[in-house]
Amino acid sequence: xxxxxxxxxxxxxxxxxxxxxxxxxxxxxxxxxxxxxxxxxxxxxxxxxxxxxxxxxxxxxxxxxxxxxxxxxxxxxxxxxxxxxxxxxxxxxxxxxxxxxxxxxxxxxxxxxxxxxxxxxxxxxxxxxxxxxxxxxxxxxxxxxxxxxxxxxxxxxxxxxxxxxxxxxxxxxxxxxxxxxxxxxxxxxxxxxxxxxxxxxxxxxxxxxxxxxxxxxxxxxxxxxxxxxxxxxxxxxxxxxxxxxxxxxxxxxxxxxxxxxxxxxxxxxxxxxxxxxxx
Amino acid sequence: xxxxxxxxxxxxxxxxxxxxxxxxxxxxxxxxxxxxxxxxxxxxxxxxxxxxxxxxxxxxxxxxxxxxxxxxxxxxxxxxxxxxxxxxxxxxxxxxxxxxxxxxxxxxxxxxxxxxxxxxxxxxxxxxxxxxxxxxxxxxxxxxxxxxxxxxxxxxxxxxxxxxxxxxxxxxxxxxxxxxxxxxxxxxxxxxxxxxxxxxxxxxxxxxxxxxxxxxxxxxxxxxxxxxxxxxxxxxxxxxxxxxxxxxxxxxxxxxxxxxxxxxxxxxxxxxxxxxxxxxxxxxxxxxxxxxxxxxxxxxxxxxxxxxxxxxxxxxxxxxxx
Numbered sequence: 285x286x287x288x289x290x291x292x293x294x295x296x297x298x299x300x301x302x303x304x305x306x307x308x309x310x311x312x313x314x315x316x317x318x319x320x321x322x323x324x325x326x327x328x329x330x331x332x333x334x335x336x337x338x339x340x341x342x343x344x345x346x347x348x349x350x351x352x353x354x355x356x357x358x359x360x361x362x363x364x365x366x367x368x369x370x371x372x373x374x375x376x377x378x379x380x381x382x383x384x385x386x387x388x389x390x391x392x393x394x395x396x397x398x399x400x401x402x403x404x405x406x407x408x409x410x411x412x413x414x415x416x417x418x419x420x421x422x423x424x425x426x427x428x429x430x431x432x433x434x435x436x437x438x439x440x441x442x443x444x445x446x447x448x449x450x451x452x453x454x455x456x457x458x459x460x461x462x463x464x465x466x467x468x469x470x471x472x473x474x475x476x477x478x479x480x481x482x483x484x485x486x487x488x489x490x491x492x493x494x495x496x497x498x499x500x501x502x503x504x505x506x507x508x509x510x511x512x513x514x515x516x517x518x519x520x521x522x523x524x525x526x527x528x529x530x531x532x533x534x535x536x537x538x539x540x541x542x543x544x545x546x547x548x549x550x551x552x553x554x555x556x557x558x559x560x561x562x563x
Numbered sequence: 564x565x566x567x568x569x570x571x572x573x574x575x576x577x578x579x580x581x582x583x584x585x586x587x588x589x590x591x592x593x594x595x596x597x598x599x600x601x602x603x604x605x606x607x608x609x610x611x612x613x614x615x616x617x618x619x620x621x622x623x624x625x626x627x628x629x630x631x632x633x634x635x636x637x638x639x640x641x642x643x644x645x646x647x648x649x650x651x652x653x654x655x656x657x658x659x660x661x662x663x664x665x666x667x668x669x670x671x672x673x674x675x676x677x678x679x680x681x682x683x684x685x686x687x688x689x690x691x692x693x694x695x696x697x698x699x700x701x702x703x704x705x706x707x708x709x710x711x712x713x714x715x716x717x718x719x720x721x722x723x724x725x726x727x728x729x730x731x732x733x734x735x736x737x738x739x740x741x742x743x744x745x746x747x748x749x750x751x752x753x754x755x756x757x758x759x760x761x762x763x764x765x766x767x768x769x770x771x772x773x774x775x776x777x778x779x780x781x782x783x784x785x786x787x788x789x790x791x792x793x794x795x796x797x798x799x800x801x802x803x804x805x806x807x808x809x810x811x812x813x814x815x816x817x818x819x820x821x822x823x824x825x826x827x828x829x830x831x832x833x834x835x836x837x838x839x840x841x842x843x844x845x846x847x848x849x850x851x852x853x854x855x856x857x858x859x860x861x862x863x864x865x866x867x868x869x870x871x872x873x874x875x876x877x878x879x880x881x882x883x884x885x
Contacts, residue, residue, distance in 0.1 A: 406661060
């Protein structure tokens with residue numbers, strides 16, 4: 285499939301989303317900064333170049349589904365949903381405040397969120413159910429599920445992986461945000477899950493490896509899924525945790541660190557500069 | 564009510580799992596959104612016939628209870644009505660996080676049928692007994708917890724749940740159960756206890772298979788001129804607090820009976836209401852805090868005093884102590 289995308293728009297959008305999520309985290313004094321910067325390009329690709337959705341009608345029956353299994357990286361998600369118009373951008377100011385619906389994990393009380401997630405290892409099973417439902421109804425929508433690489437240690441993921449290929453769910457696209465870090469340290473050191481490509485292949489999935497911080501490549505690769513009839517697709521998205529903010533890139537401590545005033549200024553200046561270049 | 568099988572009619576015994584399967588099969592033939600999901604449990608859930616007649620509406624997930632519940636939540640989110648049939652011991656423990664997050668918290672219209680519940684796996688031991696499930700599921704907001712007494716109530720309950728959008732956990736046993744009702748000619752209401760026998764001397768509150776024991780006890784007490792109220796608490800959550808407070812006020816003494824740990828189940832739920840509204844003496848009869856002894860259900864019940872003889876004696880003691 286040939287997809288016409290405005291490359292410059294996508295690149296600028298992914299930087300703007302980064303600025304918005306950083307502002308939200310800074311003001312709230314809490315958030316998964318490194319994790320959200322890691323998956324920003326994946327979310328930008330999905331919401332601006334891939335998924336069939338209608339923010340005006342968030343419950344449209346034929347919409348593509350997105351399930352964020354790595355629920356903790358919610359800041360990029362909230363920011364993208366607000367930017368797309370699922371709810372007013374002003375609501376981002378309530379993030380993590382007392383009684384807000386914009387909590388630290390996806391919450392389906394907010395338009396655009398399909399399911400509550402946050403406990404790791406749940407999203408793929410839910411997505412299998414959605415994809416199976418689509419097949420039963422003869423509907424053409426696709427289901428996209430974002431997982432973490434640290435999350436691959438959850439056994440339930442592999443239960444779901446087995447079921448997806450058993451039921452030939454080629455309308456299911458799993459994405460692993462492979463930034464090689466988790467809260468304690470390097471994913472290889474904490475619990476080595478490599479080789480991930482071979483594992484997923486052996487579970488009957490078609491595996492495609494991409495630069496998970498290249499929003500243009502992501503749009504193309506995601507739009508071309510499925511790659512094999514009757515097989516679910518696994519996008520192994522190689523990412524950098526903290527991507528776009530030099531001081532946070534590849535630093536374990538930024539998993540859920542909040543920037544200081546100085547760090548915040550430095551990060552925003554860096555992103556603004558990059559945005560200027562792209563104009 | 565005049566359709567209560569007050570006296571034991573030991574001839575009529577049907578397993579509730581068979582009733583659920585038959586009821587769902589009838590309903591699913593008319594409604595293609597109804598799905599049954601099993602975890603290699605279609606035999607124990609009596610769902611073989613369902614699978615044979617409606618193969619497209621039975622989804623097998625293999626021995627993977629977490630995935631079972633997650634998939635059901637996904638199906639519910641795209642408009643299906645999934646009924647999950649899996650042994651209560653695994654469903655309520657292995658997949659409790661999926662029940663909490665994917666089903667209850669996400670408000671997914673999933674009906675969880677815990678089969679072979681309580682001690683009905685008998686000799687298989689504690690790994691297969693489920694006498695903590697009410698305690699765990701009852702503490703989860705947004706989830707109903709229910710337990711039918713016999714075949715008639717099971718049918719009424721499943722029919723009531725078909726067009727009822729709140730997620731629910733329904734626990735049933737494995738073995739054929741004696742009737743507590745004569746027929747299905749009555750109104751079943753979710754969350755409303757059924758007064759199976761009138762009386763003002765003492766109240767027995769029971770659910771599931773212990774309702775039959777409560778009725779047998781009421782019959783035995785009648786011989787001693789004691790009028791025992793029997794409340795069938797088929798819905799443990801939301802609990803019929805009105806019926807409980809009324810019983811406390813009018814009868815002054817309450818015994819609870821359950822095929823569950825004495826911690827956190829029906830007895831605990833009733834005492835939470837009684838102690839805060841109208842404190843009266845109570846006895847909580849159930850499985851003590853130990854790995855339950857193994858054996859057939861009647862043997863296990865007798866061992867722990869869940870039988871008419873023992874409960875009649877307890878009731879008499881409570882009355883005479885007054």
